[in-house]
Amino acid sequence: MTSASTHALPQSIAAERADPAHWEWQYLDLMRRIWEEGDERVDRTGIGTRALFGATIRFDLAGGAMPLLTTKRVYWKTATRELLWFLTGNTNIRPLCAQGVEIWTDWPLDRYRRETGDPIERKAFSARIVEDADFAARWGDLGPVYGKQWVDWPTFEPVADGLYRQGPGINQVAQVVASLKANPGSRRHIIEGWNVAELDAMALPPCHKSYQFHVSGNRLSCILYQRSCDLGLGFAFNMWSLALLTRMMAQQCNLEPGEAIWMGGDVHLYLNHAALVEEQLARRPEGMAHLELARRPETIFDYRIEDFVVSGYAPQAHIAAPVAV
Template sequence: MESATSQLDYAYLDLMRRIWTQGDERVDRTGIGTRSIFGTMLRCDLADGAMPLVTTKRVYWKTATRELLWFLTGDTNIRPLVLQGVKIWNEWPHARYVRESGDPISLEDFVARIAEDEAFADRWGDLGPVYGKQWVDWPTYRYRKDGLYEPGEGINQVAEVVESLRTNPGSRRHIIEGWNVAQLGAMALPPCHKSYQFHVGDGKLNCALYQRSCDVALGLPFNLWSAALLTRMMAQQTDLEPGELVWMGGDTHLYLNHAELIEEQLGREPVGRPTLAIMRKPPSIFDYRMEDFEVSGYTPHAPIKAPVAV
């Protein structure tokens, strides 16, 4: 019998193949073009340490983990990621800098300056109120007697969900939402993985993630890992067993310039069953560190590089 992880691996390849062979070809925001289908689902059982870690190419799970931990700090500046060698958000502030300053600096030199010059990073490294801001400091406003509004205390959605899972596990309101309509225009990129809902059943914590837009070749392996990891962390913090991750995609697509990646990956067979152990239980959901996570049994195929569409 196939493990839960290998089943996910095959389901991921089936989804990729279906989009590539049957998807509607269309012009997208980036101008590159995609093949797309709408309304998709993948499921993964997280019991016994299983994780949806794709094996048909190497997924840099430590990079995805560092990004998740960064989200949980509420920070929206790329500098903490840059200092850890995480490159996945660099293109957006670089493009903005070149556009607004007129300086045709290379991406490599821009990132080096972000690392070296804190004032430069403060000015040009911020992404706007993206994921972390909405997760742990959703803005509120108070109505004043003079008829104006002023900022109120931010809402920490993550902390509230942890508390509600502990005190009211049967609730249908265990939700972390990233889609703040009032602030979309200020974000470098509106949230793709936008809505997380948690559900407790039979002593297990399940998570359903809705992703409005999904780059299946580059983004989805990261998204699956991060959502499963967040679920594992939430389960540990609330003394529940990990249950099932249900991933749901809206516009689920492949970029036309990823053809070489896609065709090579579709020719590979899943291998192994990676598992995750969390080495300690920190005081809160916000206190995890990289060294708390240990992956075993991950012997994937070689990485496949492809350009990011900005």
């Protein structure tokens, strides 16, 4: 493991701040610090990263404001569809692929290629997942990832002679909604994804693993602890989803949105993302996205993509970068 201090960015990238109060400077400052000061290490993907341990970014949700990065385009509808999929408890990529969402396809595709030797293209694989239910059942499941733990955490009950059978699953999301309504001052409003007993069965152990909600006055805030964060690609979706879930929970509990507070453990940038880092740090954040919830569904599980209306979002151009699987 070596220091990355020799990888300082060009001085021209340290642009003057047109709006020093803009929340996105927290993100850009963290990106710059990781790239210039982070430890360089080999990771499980073999690509390598520069990383820092422990970071916090805060965002005030008052007035409908939402934390969409403006220094590059964030496809918030894709992130929203993923969050709604989590809330169904489904762990198969078929519903995502049917909506054109490919952010989880690489993991089952990689497994399929390894086990069959078939060099199928990603687009063709996704199409087959959608068209063939049996194929999707065999190759499209990710194991007990996020949604399964959120709404159907497994339990086991004793039968006899030291034997156990599977009991009813625990819907953590529903429990938190109920506890926020009944006991808002509780310190136990938590949704946890890190089920140690099932990690090995997951295509990818949860990165955004722990959500804790807090009521102050009539405002609902949420802290997300993320054990591992790809700051260049994953963070934008994680921050949006944190804020969106907080807005949805607040609406369901007759509360006003408070803060979305993101806490990262291992926060890193991939070594093959140099072009992304330099391009993004050369840009200045400007403007602010706002979200309107078009209706109030009966439960937290009944939202649809058309319920979310974003205005005022005028991002700079998308920055492409490879995903490490």
